[in-house]
Amino acid sequence: xxVPSEVPVYGLAEIRFSISGLSYSNPxxxxxxxxxxxxxxxxxxxxxxxAFYYEDVGRGEGFWVARVSPIEEGVHRVVVKATDGKGNTxxxxxVEFVARGFAGRGFARIDRxxxxxxxxxxxxxxxxxxxxxxxxNRATAVSFYERWFEKLNKSGxxxxxxxxxxxxxxxxxxxxxxxxxxDAAAIDEIVRLAEKYDIYIILVFxxxxxxxxxxxxxxxxxxxxxxxxxxxEFWSNPVAIRIFKDKVRYIIARxxxxxxxxxxxxxxxxxxxxxxxxxxxxxxxxxxxxxxxIKSIDPYKRxxxxxxxxxxxxxxxxxxxxxDVINVHRYGPEGFKDIATAITAIVNTLRSMYxxxxxxxxxxxxxxxxxxxxxxxxxxxxxxxDTRGVGLHEGLWSSxxxxxxxxxxxxWWDTQIDPYDLWYHFRALHEFLKEVDxxxxxxxxxxxxxxxxxxxxxxxxxxxxxxxxxxxGIRENKFVIYPNGTVTGRLDLLSGFIxxxxxxxxxxxxxxxxxxxxxxxxxxxxxxxxxxGAKLAIFVDNALEKVVELPDKDGESNAVRNEYNIDxxxxxxxxxxxxxxxxxxxxxxxxxxxxxxNAVYKSAKVDVFAVGNKTFAMLWIRxxxxxxxxxxxxxxxIEPAENxxxxxxxxxxxxxxxxxxxxYTGQIIKVEEIRxxxxxxxxxxxxxxxxxxxxxxxIG
Numbered sequence: 123x124x125v126p127s128e129v130p131v132y133g134l135a136e137i138r139f140s141i142s143g144l145s146y147s148n149p150x151x152x153x154x155x156x157x158x159x160x161x162x163x164x165x166x167x168x169x170x171x172x173a174f175y176y177e178d179v180g181r182g183e184g185f186w187v188a189r190v191s192p193i194e195e196g197v198h199r200v201v202v203k204a205t206d207g208k209g210n211t212x213x214x215x216x217v218e219f220v221a222r223g224f225a226g227r228g229f230a231r232i233d234r235x236x237x238x239x240x241x242x243x244x245x246x247x248x249x250x251x252x253x254x255x256x257x258x259n260r261a262t263a264v265s266f267y268e269r270w271f272e273k274l275n276k277s278g279x280x281x282x283x284x285x286x287x288x289x290x291x292x293x294x295x296x297x298x299x300x301x302x303x304x305d306a307a308a309i310d311e312i313v314r315l316a317e318k319y320d321i322y323i324i325l326v327f328x329x330x331x332x333x334x335x336x337x338x339x340x341x342x343x344x345x346x347x348x349x350x351x352x353x354x355e356f357w358s359n360p361v362a363i364r365i366f367k368d369k370v371r372y373i374i375a376r377x378x379x380x381x382x383x384x385x386x387x388x389x390x391x392x393x394x395x396x397x398x399x400x401x402x403x404x405x406x407x408x409x410x411x412x413x414x415x416i417k418s419i420d421p422y423k424r425x426x427x428x429x430x431x432x433x434x435x436x437x438x439x440x441x442x443x444x445x446d447v448i449n450v451h452r453y454g455p456e457g458f459k460d461i462a463t464a465i466t467a468i469v470n471t472l473r474s475m476y477x478x479x480x481x482x483x484x485x486x487x488x489x490x491x492x493x494x495x496x497x498x499x500x501x502x503x504x505x506x507x508d509t510r511g512v513g514l515h516e517g518l519w520s521s522x523x524x525x526x527x528x529x530x531x532x533x534w535w536d537t538q539i540d541p542y543d544l545w546y547h548f549r550a551l552h553e554f555l556k557e558v559d560x561x562x563x564x565x566x567x568x569x570x571x572x573x574x575x576x577x578x579x580x581x582x583x584x585x586x587x588x589x590x591x592x593x594x595g596i597r598e599n600k601f602v603i604y605p606n607g608t609v610t611g612r613l614d615l616l617s618g619f620i621x622x623x624x625x626x627x628x629x630x631x632x633x634x635x636x637x638x639x640x641x642x643x644x645x646x647x648x649x650x651x652x653x654x655g656a657k658l659a660i661f662v663d664n665a666l667e668k669v670v671e672l673p674d675k676d677g678e679s680n681a682v683r684n685e686y687n688i689d690x691x692x693x694x695x696x697x698x699x700x701x702x703x704x705x706x707x708x709x710x711x712x713x714x715x716x717x718x719x720n721a722v723y724k725s726a727k728v729d730v731f732a733v734g735n736k737t738f739a740m741l742w743i744r745x746x747x748x749x750x751x752x753x754x755x756x757x758x759x760i761e762p763a764e765n766x767x768x769x770x771x772x773x774x775x776x777x778x779x780x781x782x783x784x785x786y787t788g789q790i791i792k793v794e795e796i797r798x799x800x801x802x803x804x805x806x807x808x809x810x811x812x813x814x815x816x817x818x819x820x821i822g
Contacts, residue, residue: 125200125217130225132242132381135190137200138176139214144206149175149184150301152368157204159188162216164196169421173202174375177303189379191422192221193228193242229381229422230322232446232527237479238561239384239425239527246561248522249322250548251281251531252539253484256290260304263291264311270535271319277545278552281528283483284312285326285390288336293372298341298348299365301372313380322384324427324483325377327370333395353396357404367415374420385425386416387483391451392428393435406438413444429483433472435592440476448472448480453489453533454513455504455682457618459714459751460585461487461513462520462729462744467587467613469524482521482530487513487750492537496680504755505534511544513750518551519785519813523731523742525565546786553788554740554815563735570732570741572725573767573804574606579639580724580761582607583717583747586618597629603636603718607726607746618681622656624708634701634718636694642719643691644701650685652709653677660692661702667692672711681712694718714751727763728810736774737820739803742785743768744813766807770818773798777822780805783815795821 123139137159146155161169173188192198198221202214228242240246254270257263274282286292291308293301316323332340333353342348342362350359356366370386377383388409392398398405413426428439429449440448450468458464469480488504490496497503505513514532521530529551532539539545558565582603594615601611621627636644648658648670655673659666668690676685694701705711731742747760775798782791791814796803803818 123202123214123217125219128220128222129192130223131192131195131221132228133191133221133225134379135192135198135219135221137188137190137202137217139186139202141186141204141212143212144204144210145208146206148299150299150368150372152371153364154207155204157186157202159190160201160203161190161192162199162201163192164194164198169193171421172371172375172419174372179303179307189376191379191381193422195221195223226381230384230425231423232425232479233561234477236561236564237473237525237527238565239479240561244562246559247280248526248555248558248560249280249528250278250518250552251283251481251483251528252279252535252548253531253533254282254535255285256287258290260290260308263308264315267312268315271315271321273545274321275319277548279548280320281322281324281384281531282316283324283326283387283531285329287329288332288339294369295339295341299368301369306376309377313377313382316382317380320382322382324385324387325373325383326387326390327373328389330389330391330394337396354398354401354404357401357408363408363411367412370412370416371419374416378420378422378424383424385427385447386420387449388412388426388428390429391431393430393432402436405436406442409439409445410442413442417444432592433468440472440478446478448476448478450480450482451484452482453485454487455751456712457586457589458487460587460749461485461516462749463585463613464587465517465520465530466524466731469521469526471612471614479527480524481526481528482517484533485517485530486533505538508538508750508754509542510754511539511542511547512748512753514539514544515547515785516749518547519742519744519815520731522551522555523733523740525560525567525733527560550784550786550788554783554785554817558740563738565733565735568732568734568739568773569771570730571769572606572728572730573769574723574726577723577725577765579642579720580722580727581642581717581719582722582727583715584609584616585715585749585751586616586713587613588615588617590619591615591617591627591630593627594630598633599630600633600635603634603721605637605639605722605726607722607728618712619710620656620658620703620705620713622652622654622705622707622709622711624654625710628705631702631704634703634716635698636701636718636721637698638694638696638718638720639723640720641693641695642721643693643717645689645691645717645719646703647714647716648672648686648688648690649712649714650681650683651711653679654709655707656705656709656711657707658690658711659704659706660690661704662692662694663700669706672707674709681710714756724761724764725766727761728766730768732770734773734818736772737776739770739773739816739818741768741770741816741818742813743807743810743816745810748812760811763810766810768805768807770803770805771801773801773803773818774820775799775801776820778803779819779821781817781819783817785813785815
């Protein structure tokens, strides 16, 4: 048995050995052979580390390996035990290695109280992330990730999400319960590269396609010599579950040593698997069983999560104790035209409901890809038109100021971000967040308001923040619009569809309470209708004000086809009104935005996000009209917010330095000093055309 004499804490002690005296034919089947390394630490605890079978690719040499990452300094003693299917056990003599010095931050943990990721060395950071789901092919996988990791490191990005997928890197696609040592060797190198470039990996065990459009070639399929007849059996068949758990065990044994594996993700977008909704109970039991299994065998108790294409399609999964992070995927164009407001509403609502951190691990302005489904001939996805990355910018900054531990992670890494050279968005935010330790600082949302005295009336535009909503307990979806620009209500349920009488979601059709500062219009922009047609109805103060017949014109059921592309308006007199937008027709209609003229003050035409503690604050101030839909697609003119002045509450009295940051260059524009009296910081910002960020730091 070979073992290194000395390694740093959080480094790798790789113990290699062979096994004799036991009978087994499949080294990957724990029913045939189960091998563990027991590490006796200097403090007296015992670390149980699963071992795995390893083949030296190209040489054909096979042996066993236990990869140990010591978590304390001193002498460690290791004993290996192996048991075969007949109950025979062999045990090695003890070997020792010394852990001296420290390598890196240690393992990542979730601090539930503070809502952030904290490393073993107590360091925390708000990390920037992006998807790098798979390489172009197996042959170039390692060089692909080395090239990209170097690029991400230079841009300040810390987190990537990588999947084991049949068409690139996987372990178990050629034959069930047999793992590709070629793929495993490539993943070895990718993990080492992540350590080299300080990149943290969310590793996805299985992609939904395996139980959907790739089912015919799935080794679990009886048609391929497997054990189950249909994809939905995967969640309940005990043999299938046992075999999958062996795969999970192998992954944890081989790569669980690395501090740069941030989290395990059980399945990607599981609700897209075949017949998922007919197997919900079995799925939930599966998640409980597999996530509990992971917690029992991962010696470093790493973060565990899972993802749904629609995070609300099976919300009970977020209640499972062994799921540590709520994992959100959100794409436009339906209901995602104002990304910053949507992400803020989603993150804040889910964190409040479940008491867990929320990470948007996939997002984009449009889910469709070039040449893919959902596009007419010659049509291009909308992200390809966002060459300046306005949607990317919104997602990054809003998620950080929603106190997500990792920024929203864009999907279109290779088709939008890199070709359009949008890396500066990451670099700017990285510069702004330098030296910010959110857990130690105790960052939380601060109370902030916009000064409106002396300001002229202006308009406010709301955008749908949700797509098709399956159903909720909401009886009336009411929103209150205040003259200071504040909007209250379940914004995460402001759907981009106005549901007709043939749909049970009528209760989600919006009702607005608005105070008109002067005479003005309410304008709703109608995009398209369903095949059965719609009838838009607008009620003002319980009286029917306008009805617009909207018969189907194109024979399609596409919510973003611009089938109508019209404004429908009603005039509102000064005073407070209740405006209800309804649909008296059968099918749905989709809308792009609703504008209320003269309903807010012009100085309040900003969203202000503030986080901090008693002596420090960060602010992101954004013109409400500056979003990707307005600027890239609709090309509407943006009315600047004038004479913006904000008040931040919750800071201690004293002298503070205020830094004004350019959110695109990551540079400080100017620095001022202010004095805080009675816990209120008053800061004049001026005109806001797009967005700006502020840091407020106590200096005396």
